Amino acid sequence: MIIAANLKTNLTRKETKQYIQELDTYVKNNAISQEVLVFPAMSSLDENDSSVIVGAQNAYPTKDGAFTGEIGTVHLDEFGINTILIGHSERRHILGETQELLIKKFNYYKDLGFKIVYCIGEPLSKREAGESEMMEYISTQYEGIDTNYENLIVAYEPLWAIGTGITPTLEDIESIHKELKKKSPAPLLYGGSVKVTNAKDVLAIDNVDGILVGSAALYAEHFCSMIGFAEELS
Numbered sequence: 001m002i003i004a005a006n007l008k009t010n011l012t013r014k015e016t017k018q019y020i021q022e023l024d025t026y027v028k029n030n031a032i033s034q035e036v037l038v039f040p041a042m043s044s045l046d047e048n049d050s051s052v053i054v055g056a057q058n059a060y061p062t063k064d065g066a067f068t069g070e071i072g073t074v075h076l077d078e079f080g081i082n083t084i085l086i087g088h089s090e091r092r093h094i095l096g097e098t099q100e101l102l103i104k105k106f107n108y109y110k111d112l113g114f115k116i117v118y119c120i121g122e123p124l125s126k127r128e129a130g131e132s133e134m135m136e137y138i139s140t141q142y143e144g145i146d147t148n149y150e151n152l153i154v155a156y157e158p159l160w161a162i163g164t165g166i167t168p169t170l171e172d173i174e175s176i177h178k179e180l181k182k183k184s185p186a187p188l189l190y191g192g193s194v195k196v197t198n199a200k201d202v203l204a205i206d207n208v209d210g211i212l213v214g215s216a217a218l219y220a221e222h223f224c225s226m227i228g229f230a231e232e233l234s
């Protein structure tokens, strides 16, 4: 399974270093065979020789150049980073990234062979509009994306479940993951208010290949427990 932590705009470089060390110790002491990914804030990217894979929450589709506020592959290469998150709802909806830009990023990082965690998910209005409108909306997020890319991981994160403490029912997650699995053979993660109290149930659902955790992952101890659940279930 794949257990991923999106640290968003949290933890300084020093805190991130300590965080990764804690995860590394847990993974090694418990002989964990799951894939553990961590996406730190951009300024917390650093050398990494741990058992944890460190990825970028974002980067521009460029090696370098004049793109104020962005980073390119020279900055990722400096730390041997070849994993990236693309299409997170906060980048789509708060930062205004369009599908067109996401396709550009996807293709750029795909050509470089990066492991790409590509996020999809519907807002509440689409969920409430019924199954077919919701699936239609989600389908637009697959437009222009090579769903057969070998280093692709898809993360289903309903917007209304992110940071709200509300999750779809286990049955809802099961049914949407079943549908989404028809769209891509890539591992499919669930994200949105996953916490230590529900992670085990979520991980046990058919077609859930892992989890992408935000706020609850900020506590290394909680995130380690979730890694432990995945190990037990595998």
Ligand code: 13P
Binding pocket: 006, 088, 157, 161, 162, 163, 164, 165, 191, 192, 193, 194, 212, 213, 214, 215, 216
């Ligand atoms: P929360 O776990 O805080 O709901 O965030 C989920 C998320 O956005 C992970 O990418």
